[in-house]
Amino acid sequence: xKTSESLKEFAPAFIKAQSEFTPVExxxxxxxxxxxxxxxxxxxxLSDVLKMVLPVLHKNKLGLLQPTDGTGExxxxxxxxxxxxxxxxxxxxxLADLPKGRMSAxxxxxxxxxxxxxxxxxxxxxxxxxxxxxxAGDIHGEERRKVSPDPPLESPPEDExxxxxxxxxxxxxDPMFTDLEREGLRTEIHGQTLPAxxxxxxxxxxILKSRKGGGKLEIF
Numbered sequence: 001x002k003t004s005e006s007l008k009e010f011a012p013a014f015i016k017a018q019s020e021f022t023p024v025e026x027x028x029x030x031x032x033x034x035x036x037x038x039x040x041x042x043x044x045x046l047s048d049v050l051k052m053v054l055p056v057l058h059k060n061k062l063g064l065l066q067p068t069d070g071t072g073e074x075x076x077x078x079x080x081x082x083x084x085x086x087x088x089x090x091x092x093x094x095l096a097d098l099p100k101g102r103m104s105a106x107x108x109x110x111x112x113x114x115x116x117x118x119x120x121x122x123x124x125x126x127x128x129x130x131x132x133x134x135x136a137g138d139i140h141g142e143e144r145r146k147v148s149p150d151p152p153l154e155s156p157p158e159d160e161x162x163x164x165x166x167x168x169x170x171x172x173x174d175p176m177f178t179d180l181e182r183e184g185l186r187t188e189i190h191g192q193t194l195p196a197x198x199x200x201x202x203x204x205x206x207i208l209k210s211r212k213g214g215g216k217l218e219i220f
Contacts, residue, residue: 001089001090001091002089002090002091003087003088003089003090004086004087004088004089006087007087007089008087009083009085009087010062010081010083010085010087010088010089013060013061013062013083014060014062014081014083016060017056017057017059017060017062018125018126020056020059020060021052021053021056021125021127022052023128024044024048024049024052024127024128024129025044025048025052026042026043026044026048026129026130027042027044027045027048028042028043028044028045029041029042029043030042030043041130042130043129043130044118044122044129044130045118046114046115046117046118046121049118049121049122049127049129050064050121050193053121053125053127054193054195057081058195061083061084062081062082062083062084063081063082063084063195063196063199064079064080064081064082064121064125064196065078065079065080065082065192065196065199065200065203066078066079066080066117066120066121066192066196067189067192068113069184075094075095075112075113076092076093076094076095077092077093077095077113077116077117077120078090078091078092079091079092079093079117079120079121079124081124081125082199082203086206089124090124091120091123091124093116093119093120095112095113095116160194161194161197164194164197164198164201165189165197167201168185168189168197168200168201168204169185171201171204171205171208172185172204174208176208176211176212177208
């Protein structure tokens with residue numbers, strides 16, 4: 001896990017946000033088939049996790065960013081919890097590190113990313129999104145999982161999304177950003193919610209302002 005040098009502003013805001021989190025509705029159902037039996041449990045969809053946490057985070061001046069990077073086995077999800085002060089904590093999840101039983105149940109990279117974002121977000125936020133199945137015995141090893149597909153996330157109005165993305169692209173045209181950073185922009189904005197895109201605009205502005213002022217502000 002990575003953090004900013006100081007968490008003086010971040011820590012009290014995050015603690016307050018955690019105290020305001022409510023239980024997440026668990027509408028998904030997974031069935032695990034092993035040599036020792038069949039087990040089922042309920043879990044929360046990513047959309048339900050975000051529906052609960054984002055209003056609380058924004059109320060406490062916090063934002064959640066989850067850009068993806070790489071292709072194939074190298075795909076990663078960088079989950080960052082950011083305070084308006086610029087302070088943050090973040091963690092990186094490699095999709096190849098997900099349990100193989102879960103991965104085999106996913107259909108395509110898009111579903112893998114959705115699954116990865118869910119488990120990364122709940123881990124960083126410290127919330128529960130799955131039922132405890134420890135009492136079901138040893139379910140490790142070869143598994144086949146029948147998992148309810150996550151419903152699609154609500155997309156922001158296309159015109160508004162295009163406007164915000166255009167703002168980010170215009171900021172990134174500045175020569176203070178590298179070609180590599182510009183090339184990675186597509187994966188950085190892919191699948192982001194509208195509040196996350198708005199916060200990304202501010203992040204890029206702050207990075208540009210810092211670089212032009214001779215300082216260094218790097219979030220990722």
